Structures are given as C-alpha cells and as structure tokens.
Amino acid sequence: MGTERLECGIGERRRGVGRAVACLAVLCAAVLVGCGSSGSGASEESEKATDAELSNSLLSGELTLLQAYEPSLQVLRGADRALLLRLRGQGQAHVDALTKVLRGLGAETEGEAEEPEEELPKSREEAIVFVYEAENAALDEVLSAAPVLETYAPRALATGLAANHAQHLVLLRQALGAPAAALVPAPFESGEEPPPGEGR
DSSP states (O other), rough: HHHHHHHHHHHHHHHHHHHHHHHHHHHHHHHHHIIIIIIIIIHHHHHHHHHHHOOOOOOOHHHHHHHHHHHHHHHHHHHHHHHHHHHHHHHHHHHHHHHHHHHHTTTTOOOOOOOOOSSOSSSSSHHHHHHHHHHHHHHHHHHHGGGGOOOOOHHHHHHHHHHHHHHHHHHHHTTTTTGGGSSSSSSOOOOOOOOTTOOO
C-alpha cells in the first residue's frame, strides 16, 4: 500500500513537472513570436533594403567594368583579345549573379553603367591598362561594400567578386609584362595598386 502511494505520488509530481515545462515552453514561444513580429521583422527588412542598395551599387560597378572592355577589345588581337573576352565573360557572370541576389532580396535591379572618364585606348598597352584600371575600381568598390553587407547571399557574393577581380588583375599584370615577382605585389589586393611600370 505504501509502495502504491509512493509510486502514485512520484507519477503525479512527474506529470506536474511535465505540465510546468510544457507551459513554460509555450510561454517562451509566445514571447519569441511577439518579439519577432515587432522587432526582428522590421530589422530584417531594413537589412535587406540596405543590402539591395549596396548590391545595386555593385551592379553599376560591374556594368561599368563590362563597358570598359569594349574599347580595349577593338584594339587588341590574338591572345590578348582572347584573354579579355574570357575576363569579360566572367564579368557578365558577375552581373547575372548580382541580378539574382537582388531578386532574392525582393528588390529591383537599378544599377547602370557609367561612361568612362579616361581617354579611350589606342595601343595594346593602353588597352590593357584601361581594363586594368576598371578592374581596380571594381575591386575597390567590392572591398568597400563587403564588410557592411548584412545578409548572407550578398556578402558571400561580394567575397567571390573580390577574389575574382584580384585574379583578373594578376592576369592583366602578366599581360603587361610584369615579372613573376610583381604579379602579386602585396598579401591583399586593395584596388589601388597601379599597373606595372607606373608609380614604382
């Protein structure tokens, strides 16, 4: 009889604790839902809006870069032209990826290419330097945007863009005749490194 009472008491206590835990879980869930609807949602929308603005700015930079390839392609022939066509193709992939990111953010694509301010190239070296400077500008813009992007997809894409532009600069230095030691002159590309032979 005493054993039955003891087991009954333990069972009741366990059910009581179970009910308390369940009530506490429901209460926490309600509080979290309430907080999410008032604060978290608004914050997420603000982050998306900021990232959309920055992504559109990056889109403008990539479109400007694509446009910068055109006058150089008119000057170059052979292996130089083949290299620039390949790099421009990757630039188009950047534009497509940024467009996809903007759609994911629920934003319109508003980026537009800017007209080049520099004189158009006439020689082989001028053509490669022209593209080199445009790649530098695109890298500088991506490096500025990456740390302040707040959502995953735009931030991950900006990181990839920076790496790709840095690779392009190495190939363009090589095309300009830089020795192997000067192809990657610093541990980190800054978007401000002059072409080989300038500022040295």
